[in-house]
Amino acid sequence: MTERLVIIGNGMAPGRMLDHLFEAAPAAYDVTIFNAEPRVNYDRIMLSPVLSGEKSFQDIVIHDDAWYASHGITLHRGHRIVGIDRKARTVTSDQGVTAVYDRLVIATGSNPFMIPVPGKDLPGVLAYRDLDDVEKMLEASQKGGRAVVIGGGLLGLEAAAGLKLRGMEVTVLHVMPTLMERQLDPAAGYLLEQELKRRGIHVITKANTKAILGEDRVRAVELADGTLIPASLVVMAVGIRPNVQVARDAGLEVARGIVTTDGMQTSDPAIFALGECAEVGGQVYGLVAPLYEQARVLAAHLTGDTTPRFVHQDTPTKLKVTGIDLYSLGDFAEGDDREEIVLRDASAGVYKRIVLKDDRIIGTVLYGETADGAWFNDLKKKATDVSEIRDTLIFGQAFQAGQGGTPTDPLAAVAALSDDAEICGCNGVCKGKITGAIRAKGLTDLDGVRAHTKASASCGTCTGLVEKVLKLELGDRYNPAAVQPMCPCTTHGHDEVRRLIVAKGLKTIPAVMQELEWTTSCGCAKCRPALNYYLVCDWPSEYADDYQSRFINERVHANIQKDGTYSVVPRMWGGMTSSSELRAIADVVDKFAIPAVKVTGGQRIDMLGIRKEDLPAVWADLGRAGFVSGQAYAKGLRTVKTCVGNTWCRFGTQDSTGLGIRLEKFMWGSWTPAKLKLAVSGCPRNCAEATCKDIGVICVDSGFEIHFAGAAGLDIKGTEVLGHAATEDEALEIVVALTQMYREQARYLERVYKWTKRIGVPEIKRQIMEDLPRRKAFFDRFVFSQRFAQVDPWSERVSGKDKHEFKPMAVVGYQEAAQ
Amino acid sequence: MSIWIDIGALDDLPLRGSRCVQTPTGKIGVFRTADHRVFAIRNECPHKGGPLTEGIVHGHSVTCPLHNWVISLETGEAQGADKGAVETIPVRVEGTRVLILRSAIGARVAA
Numbered sequence: 001m002t003e004r005l006v007i008i009g010n011g012m013a014p015g016r017m018l019d020h021l022f023e024a025a026p027a028a029y030d031v032t033i034f035n036a037e038p039r040v041n042y043d044r045i046m047l048s049p050v051l052s053g054e055k056s057f058q059d060i061v062i063h064d065d066a067w068y069a070s071h072g073i074t075l076h077r078g079h080r081i082v083g084i085d086r087k088a089r090t091v092t093s094d095q096g097v098t099a100v101y102d103r104l105v106i107a108t109g110s111n112p113f114m115i116p117v118p119g120k121d122l123p124g125v126l127a128y129r130d131l132d133d134v135e136k137m138l139e140a141s142q143k144g145g146r147a148v149v150i151g152g153g154l155l156g157l158e159a160a161a162g163l164k165l166r167g168m169e170v171t172v173l174h175v176m177p178t179l180m181e182r183q184l185d186p187a188a189g190y191l192l193e194q195e196l197k198r199r200g201i202h203v204i205t206k207a208n209t210k211a212i213l214g215e216d217r218v219r220a221v222e223l224a225d226g227t228l229i230p231a232s233l234v235v236m237a238v239g240i241r242p243n244v245q246v247a248r249d250a251g252l253e254v255a256r257g258i259v260t261t262d263g264m265q266t267s268d269p270a271i272f273a274l275g276e277c278a279e280v281g282g283q284v285y286g287l288v289a290p291l292y293e294q295a296r297v298l299a300a301h302l303t304g305d306t307t308p309r310f311v312h313q314d315t316p317t318k319l320k321v322t323g324i325d326l327y328s329l330g331d332f333a334e335g336d337d338r339e340e341i342v343l344r345d346a347s348a349g350v351y352k353r354i355v356l357k358d359d360r361i362i363g364t365v366l367y368g369e370t371a372d373g374a375w376f377n378d379l380k381k382k383a384t385d386v387s388e389i390r391d392t393l394i395f396g397q398a399f400q401a402g403q404g405g406t407p408t409d410p411l412a413a414v415a416a417l418s419d420d421a422e423i424c425g426c427n428g429v430c431k432g433k434i435t436g437a438i439r440a441k442g443l444t445d446l447d448g449v450r451a452h453t454k455a456s457a458s459c460g461t462c463t464g465l466v467e468k469v470l471k472l473e474l475g476d477r478y479n480p481a482a483v484q485p486m487c488p489c490t491t492h493g494h495d496e497v498r499r500l501i502v503a504k505g506l507k508t509i510p511a512v513m514q515e516l517e518w519t520t521s522c523g524c525a526k527c528r529p530a531l532n533y534y535l536v537c538d539w540p541s542e543y544a545d546d547y548q549s550r551f552i553n554e555r556v557h558a559n560i561q562k563d564g565t566y567s568v569v570p571r572m573w574g575g576m577t578s579s580s581e582l583r584a585i586a587d588v589v590d591k592f593a594i595p596a597v598k599v600t601g602g603q604r605i606d607m608l609g610i611r612k613e614d615l616p617a618v619w620a621d622l623g624r625a626g627f628v629s630g631q632a633y634a635k636g637l638r639t640v641k642t643c644v645g646n647t648w649c650r651f652g653t654q655d656s657t658g659l660g661i662r663l664e665k666f667m668w669g670s671w672t673p674a675k676l677k678l679a680v681s682g683c684p685r686n687c688a689e690a691t692c693k694d695i696g697v698i699c700v701d702s703g704f705e706i707h708f709a710g711a712a713g714l715d716i717k718g719t720e721v722l723g724h725a726a727t728e729d730e731a732l733e734i735v736v737a738l739t740q741m742y743r744e745q746a747r748y749l750e751r752v753y754k755w756t757k758r759i760g761v762p763e764i765k766r767q768i769m770e771d772l773p774r775r776k777a778f779f780d781r782f783v784f785s786q787r788f789a790q791v792d793p794w795s796e797r798v799s800g801k802d803k804h805e806f807k808p809m810a811v812v813g814y815q816e817a818a819q
Numbered sequence: 820m821s822i823w824i825d826i827g828a829l830d831d832l833p834l835r836g837s838r839c840v841q842t843p844t845g846k847i848g849v850f851r852t853a854d855h856r857v858f859a860i861r862n863e864c865p866h867k868g869g870p871l872t873e874g875i876v877h878g879h880s881v882t883c884p885l886h887n888w889v890i891s892l893e894t895g896e897a898q899g900a901d902k903g904a905v906e907t908i909p910v911r912v913e914g915t916r917v918l919i920l921r922s923a924i925g926a927r928v929a930a
Contacts, residue, residue, distance in 0.1 A: 176834075177834060181855065182855075185853075185854060186853055332854070333852075333854040333855075333856050333879075334852070334854060334878045334879050335879055335893055336879065336891050336893050336894055337893075520877075520878065521853065521854075521878070522835065522853040522877055522878060523877055524877045524878070524882075525874070525875040525877055525882035525887065525889070528875060528877060529875070548833065548834070548835040548836050548875070548876065549835075549875065550875075551875065551884065552873040552874065552884040553884075555873075556873075560870075560873060560884055560885070562867065562885065564868075564869070564870040564873075804831060804833065804838060808838065808839050808840055808841045808846075809826055809827045809831055809832070809838035809839065809840050809849060809917075810825075810826035810827050810840045810841070811840070811841045812824060812826070812840060812841065812842040812843070812924060813843070814843045816824060816921075817824075817842055817843050817844070817921060817924050
């Protein structure tokens, strides 16, 4: 007798299962399908091409009406199952149809997750799940206007690209810092973001949606930071949840999905689960390849062959947006037991990364050039030992075939180039021109070639090629080690990186690492703080300071001590204080039982031994007394020491205290390459010790002498004289312009005196004292930058910023920890 | 049977950042790396006991804020020329929650 097979759901997985079943045993079952959607089985993965207009619905139908008829399948379209009676072995639909089963397959798929924000139920807010959603999107797009897509994963980006092609203004909101973070590392996520922006799609990362606004229809999306984005259509594509309701109601075992064996059997032996709703081996699946594998296994079991078992395999991810090539597979996290091979070709927009463990591929991310994805996947699946071809692995399969697996000598490849082969694309410089210049001018280094030919003087990506030309021409006379790289993550030196950040308009750390071909995926503790400073300095209004790239002192605005406690120094402008300030400090010291109080070398009061957890409360009390952070921890403006000047002193020539306070109020909050200490002395007796400071001012009868480049630490060095200023305003302009020049030109952690030694006193005098328009420009850039820098970090944190920094994540008590 | 203790939500951990957990046997540092993996180690640098949670997180390592030792989050071992190791604590992420192994934090009570 024919058994009765009932299937709840008519998606791709049960469709594929039936294909297998009818092939193996055409007459074994009498099949009934209940489909909540009012249509036949279609290829859901191809909804994006339907949305973008590249395909029609007819193109993506898998099983047409004739197929159901020819297999004698009863298809109830638009019927949702509301109950399973396991004793009677029946299912009942919302339209009152009941069917009896011998075997039941639950293939209810998944539901889109809707973020529970106000307004999520407004008309115009859609998920992206089925053809109904696509039809509503197409309808909305015909009116034009603006769309917001919430979710920068696979589905969200495909929806965004489709809506853009349909003529809408599209903004993608993504809660994480980079797009598709589950499939892509930050570098590839950055490239993807650039490409989407190039196509006119706005992308906002780290975007927390607060509410969807509108009265009878969606009107705008509001972010947590208050940003309002107008929208006539909102698509939510933030994830899916297995649709397990009917199984749970029936009392089947349900975890994240409906729990099955590796033969797809649920806790009831007559019932099977298949597809996105099923959980096998603790995993639920959303991509089609593993779901089709489940379909194959289940079909075999239904025909009585129980040998096939579902085994987890990593599935590659691809983005279906025409013109964007992206491929990700397996585990691409870093690890000590892993090696990575990274290839970046910035001009071609290519990024490839292979992760190896024990000489075998375990993961890969490809962007821009994905042809070898399948080959890498194959090597991974077969766990092929790649040590023999490791050096050239990343160049792909064709390379191996051409070379027979032998790595090529890169120098030989450059030697083989003809004289008219282009080396520098930016400046159109060919190899012959470079070799000609080397011979004619007797050049011996990269800077010489840059000066005479312009090769490698723009984007710098051909630097390696130019160096090989030098090496071929000069042999051992060429010494490439002249430039010290910033850190082992790059071959570029600090100056080169600073030049390229400005020249190429690089505005984020991932952008710098991608464009300058960093060899690690997220840098190290040496380069990250340096890059963060360079970006803060060069793009003050645009760059979002990356706190995770700052040293702890700058992150918590206090100085870490050897026992892990902190010291706190409030600002006392120009070293002046008052009875009420001193009283407030005394109260704080008592209240928090601060163990040590000390007067610093910079005329301030230091409170030492404060527990990290107490910092916000200490600041709150100090803030109420009018104090701001003294930034005694910062690679930035520290203190301006002063003497009492002509206000009190019988030798004083000017108001040195007033000028010191004015300088400090003007310059506080600014970040600099290394710490910056100033002093103003009221007469040449120099009681404020201005002549061993980074910048010092000595007041004289005729005005102000400006000094700089002193040191009184590891090295002891008296200052150089920069020049004379007649008025206080002029003195301020010179000091500020010099600071800005130092901010823009010095290397990270390089004090003023070392920078001066490197570039020479005359060069600084030329730029600050002789070229007045340039001095004014430096001054103006500093003033602009201060608009974003002068925020008191203490009051920000008292009002709640970064509060996670100051609290433990959890406190586990004795009871809980007891065994 | 191993028992796991819930110590908070994954979202409480900043990316490329860390938080500390107080236990009767001392502080534990919990780290979240750029690739979204989570690690836990004793929060004491093997060099001079520096609080590793205050360091800069890069790759699967953290640089101690006191003297720049680089500690592997996976093995707890000091990298490069420095020698020493800090105890690693089993940690896992379940959905949106982060859990640590109870026996690992109680171990020193027993000893």
